[in-house]
Amino acid sequence: MTELLTAAQMRAIEAAAIASGEVTGLELMERAGRGVVEAIFEEWPELAPSWGPTPKPPEYLLQDDEEGKLRAVVLCGPGNNGGDGFVVARLLHEAGWGVEVFLYGDAEKLPQDARANYERWMKAGTIAMLDTYLARRKWGCDILIDALFGTGLSRPLCGFGDLFWNTSDARDCHVPQFGHPRGRPAIVSIDITSGVCSDSGRAFNLEDCNPNAISAHLTVTFHRAKLGHFLSEGPQYTDRVIVKDVGLTLRPNEVRPVVTISAPYANWLEKDDDHKYKHGHVLILSGGVGSGGAARLAARGALRIGAGVVTVGCPAAALVENAAQLNAVMLREIGDSGDLADVLGDERINALCVGPGLGLGDRERELVSFILGEGGVKPRPTVLDADALTLLAADQELFSRLHSDCVLTPHAGEFARLFPDIAEKLNAPSSVGPFYSKVDATRDAARRAGCVVLFKGANTVIADPKGGCSINTSVYDRRAPWLATAGSGDVLAGFIAGIMARQFAPVYAAWMGAWLHTECAIKFGPGLIAEDLPEQLPAVFRDLGV
Numbered sequence: 001m002t003e004l005l006t007a008a009q010m011r012a013i014e015a016a017a018i019a020s021g022e023v024t025g026l027e028l029m030e031r032a033g034r035g036v037v038e039a040i041f042e043e044w045p046e047l048a049p050s051w052g053p054t055p056k057p058p059e060y061l062l063q064d065d066e067e068g069k070l071r072a073v074v075l076c077g078p079g080n081n082g083g084d085g086f087v088v089a090r091l092l093h094e095a096g097w098g099v100e101v102f103l104y105g106d107a108e109k110l111p112q113d114a115r116a117n118y119e120r121w122m123k124a125g126t127i128a129m130l131d132t133y134l135a136r137r138k139w140g141c142d143i144l145i146d147a148l149f150g151t152g153l154s155r156p157l158c159g160f161g162d163l164f165w166n167t168s169d170a171r172d173c174h175v176p177q178f179g180h181p182r183g184r185p186a187i188v189s190i191d192i193t194s195g196v197c198s199d200s201g202r203a204f205n206l207e208d209c210n211p212n213a214i215s216a217h218l219t220v221t222f223h224r225a226k227l228g229h230f231l232s233e234g235p236q237y238t239d240r241v242i243v244k245d246v247g248l249t250l251r252p253n254e255v256r257p258v259v260t261i262s263a264p265y266a267n268w269l270e271k272d273d274d275h276k277y278k279h280g281h282v283l284i285l286s287g288g289v290g291s292g293g294a295a296r297l298a299a300r301g302a303l304r305i306g307a308g309v310v311t312v313g314c315p316a317a318a319l320v321e322n323a324a325q326l327n328a329v330m331l332r333e334i335g336d337s338g339d340l341a342d343v344l345g346d347e348r349i350n351a352l353c354v355g356p357g358l359g360l361g362d363r364e365r366e367l368v369s370f371i372l373g374e375g376g377v378k379p380r381p382t383v384l385d386a387d388a389l390t391l392l393a394a395d396q397e398l399f400s401r402l403h404s405d406c407v408l409t410p411h412a413g414e415f416a417r418l419f420p421d422i423a424e425k426l427n428a429p430s431s432v433g434p435f436y437s438k439v440d441a442t443r444d445a446a447r448r449a450g451c452v453v454l455f456k457g458a459n460t461v462i463a464d465p466k467g468g469c470s471i472n473t474s475v476y477d478r479r480a481p482w483l484a485t486a487g488s489g490d491v492l493a494g495f496i497a498g499i500m501a502r503q504f505a506p507v508y509a510a511w512m513g514a515w516l517h518t519e520c521a522i523k524f525g526p527g528l529i530a531e532d533l534p535e536q537l538p539a540v541f542r543d544l545g546v
């Protein structure tokens, strides 16, 4: 688990470290700039000085027009992000690079530490206004440093449209062409790509422009990654995020900061040598004739993830169809709540999954209602997905019966139906940052529902009613776009129910299910269909040492 910070948390940590006398703001800025230069040389070792203070680059990197120097352009903004940029300019200059610095804003108004680094840079080089660079219409560098705006960006930018478009074009070429006079540079953003809100990952929209932020090959951030690196559009604007240590030791003041989910421990997933019911029994409700595929996918997921027994319950008419397609999964007739009461009479059934392919009629509403405790049935750990979410959205009485052992797994459309006001807030165009984020929305939804909400997407956010929140990242080195395939959500619902049957708390089941789901997709790769996901689990388990 890695903590992710908001801009306010990062500012508070910096301020506390400075107030305690542990470090000065100027020293922090120096460390930040040094971290950026280190990260550049780690990312592109062919640029790193390997001998003496002013190295000559290898022959193939020599410029025609700059006496063999590598060249950097540093774009500095009006705040401390710009201050980091002045430090980087100075350090690259000391390493023998040709460096040009362009400023956006008024040097007289720079904050204190940025101003001090501006002065230091002025002893080594010159500064021109950003407009001069934009008007020049050529890159003129091997590395472009984006030190325009960091965590302090709070409103839309004007006049950056061409720069945003050009950096996007340069990044699309993937490989920077160092030392080539007309080559495209590597683009490195300091802290966060300028234009993106560091709390929400949402870009500040420019009316006349798309893209709306700098596109970078590399972003170098400090102490901890920020929420905006993982949420919304944030990941679209950078290929990679490196976190550099700047010697801060403090943690966020929040009791339960947002974390990214990491691999579950092998011993959590291992089975002991006991009988099958020791590992739980999942009941999955299916729809009628021709609609059983989603429930069968969920059932396969629940069984593969380690539930001891999995039963699909369907109306009588669908028994033959399901029987023809299920072997290890058991089958029971469940036509109405009376049948369901009979089946649930088996106390060993300790987790339920309801919604995939269920249908939206009276029978289905009755079944969901019964599962949620109508008629005094004991509430059990339950995943509510797909059609069950639509039923909940249409029926306040049903919604009010959600309990703390439930997990809701909406995608964006289902989320908007369940929590229309929260979704509206999340999607509202806004000109003043920091924006309301997917983390804020999922936390608010979990509080209202009184249970775990797993809000699906390229990055899945999981929140519990007490405010605990985590992100299952499926970006950067965990990119798994193949997960956007029919039925993949049904498998996830089955994974979570299967883990709950093994007596993990709902929030842990949601974490593990989401992480393993992404991992299965990564393991399989392109061409994935939902049926493949459960079949990858044995290989994923082996990699984890289970």
Ligand SMILES: NC(=O)C1=CN([C@@H]2O[C@H](COP(=O)(O)OP(=O)(O)OC[C@H]3O[C@@H](n4cnc5c(N)ncnc54)[C@H](O)[C@@H]3O)[C@@H](O)[C@H]2O)[C@@H](O)CC1
Binding pocket: 014, 025, 026, 028, 029, 032, 077, 078, 079, 080, 081, 082, 083, 084, 111, 113, 148, 149, 150, 151, 152, 153, 154, 155, 156, 157, 158, 190, 191, 192, 222
């Ligand atoms: N000593 C420190 O405080 C340190 C700060 N750090 C850096 O400082 C950054 C945060 O610095 P700041 O809080 O100064 O914020 P930024 O440097 O991100 O920018 C804030 C400035 O931009 C202006 N601004 C915001 N939106 C604008 C818009 N749309 N158009 C024009 N101007 C706009 C603000 O009025 C303010 O002057 C971090 O991202 C990080 O890079 C790091 O160097 C670590 C140390």
Ligand SMILES: [K+]
Binding pocket: 081, 146, 147, 148, 149, 150, 189, 190, 191, 192, 193, 194
């Ligand atoms: K930046």
